[in-house]
Amino acid sequence: xxxxxxxxxxxxxxxxxxxxxxxxxxxxxxxxxxxxxxxxxxxxxxxxxxxxxxxxxxxxxxxxxxxxxxxxxxxxxxxxxxxxxxxxxxxxxxxxxxxxxxxxxxxxxxxxxxxxxxxxxxxxxxxxxxxxxxxxxxxxxxxxxxxxxxxxxxxxxxxxxxxxxxxxxxxxxxxxxxxxxxxxxxxxxxxxxxxxxxxxxxxxxxxxxxxxxxxxxxxxxxxxxxxxxxxxxxxxxxxxxxxxxxxxxxxxxxxxxxxxx
Numbered sequence: 001x002x003x004x005x006x007x008x009x010x011x012x013x014x015x016x017x018x019x020x021x022x023x024x025x026x027x028x029x030x031x032x033x034x035x036x037x038x039x040x041x042x043x044x045x046x047x048x049x050x051x052x053x054x055x056x057x058x059x060x061x062x063x064x065x066x067x068x069x070x071x072x073x074x075x076x077x078x079x080x081x082x083x084x085x086x087x088x089x090x091x092x093x094x095x096x097x098x099x100x101x102x103x104x105x106x107x108x109x110x111x112x113x114x115x116x117x118x119x120x121x122x123x124x125x126x127x128x129x130x131x132x133x134x135x136x137x138x139x140x141x142x143x144x145x146x147x148x149x150x151x152x153x154x155x156x157x158x159x160x161x162x163x164x165x166x167x168x169x170x171x172x173x174x175x176x177x178x179x180x181x182x183x184x185x186x187x188x189x190x191x192x193x194x195x196x197x198x199x200x201x202x203x204x205x206x207x208x209x210x211x212x213x214x215x216x217x218x219x220x221x222x223x224x225x226x227x228x229x230x231x232x233x234x235x236x237x238x239x240x241x242x243x244x245x246x247x248x249x250x251x252x253x254x255x256x257x258x259x260x261x
Contacts, residue, residue, distance in 0.1 A: 001046040001107035010104050013039050017097040021090060035096035040072040041065030043103035047110065072099040170194040172243050172253040180235040180260060188257055191228045192243060195221035202227075203244045205251075209237045209259075219243070235260040 001009075016039065019031030045061055045068065076095035077087060085091055175189040195202060202219035214233065221227045233239040238259050242251035 001104065001111050003108070005046075006104050006108050009039065009043060010101060013043075013097050013100045013104075017093050020093045032093070035093060035100070036073055037066045037069050039069070040096055040100045040103065041067065041069035043100045043107060044068040044072070046107035047103045069096075072096060170253060172241065172255045174241070174255055174257060177233070177235075177257065177260070184235050185232045186235045186260065188231050188233055189228065190231055190241060190255065191226070192219060192221070192253070193226045195219070195225045195227060197221060197225070199245055201246065204229075205242045205244065206231060206233060207240045207242065208234065209239075214239070233257060 012034070016031035016034045019027040020035065021028075023031065042065055045064055049061070073092070073096060076099055077092065080091055080095060081087055171191075171193045173191050173193075175191075178187040180186045190204070192202070192204075200219075200221070202221070204217040204219050206214045206216070208214050215231065217229065217231075219227050219229075231241070236259055239257040241255040241257065243253040243255075244250075245252050
């Protein structure tokens with residue numbers, strides 16, 4: 001990669017990253033599309049293959065650009081998430097921009113080393129073997145590195161799926177309300193499943209249409225993490241059932257029971 005091309009590509013990467021992070025929607029969307037589908041692939045293309053290489057045609061390079069860009073997006077996101085990072089607009093932008101800039105650096109280095117070897121051709125067989133070894137490293141090493149990365153992501157994904165397979169999902173549901181009694185109330189059977197005893201205690205708060213608290217219940221799950229109880233709610237109000245965990249102020253499960261028709 002010549003210095004002019006490297007400078008233009010790096011400058012476009014920085015401008016696109018700034019547009020994504022700080023620009024209005026009219027600039028952030030095109031900048032994001034360039035970072036996600038174009039710029040990383042262009043840089044990696046030049047890092048992997050020489051510009052004048054004849055066995056890689058225009059069609060192949062054109063297809064590789066979005067494919068390699070998406071590979072950076074997916075692999076970078078997986079590595080970031082595996083390291084405990086947050087996947088948001090800033091992190092996605094940094095993954096694509098840093099991947100592009102690193103690939104530009106590799107492409108410039110390869111061009112420089114290739115020009116050095118071409119400027120001082122070897123006359124002895126040992127020098128020819130050194131050039132062949134360098135070509136082997138340039139051609140095989142990037143593909144081997146990609147294979148190692150894919151294998152590592154696959155192993156990590158399999159291990160993570162095994163660790164998260166048995167994680168219980170908390171749910172809050174209700175059976176159809178019963179008949180209206182003379183006092184204008186009706187019974188409702190509410191069930192909470194997937195509760196963890198270590199995350200408790202749990203509290204269930206029932207509020208009416210205007211937000212007033214109608215009742216409050218302490219929830220104690222059984223050994224399977226389930227709880228079932230019967231609530232009495234007004235028939236003429238839309239009732240909200242909120243489930244709170246461990247003294248938290250925000251409900252982590254909410255259930256709405258409509259008023260009787």
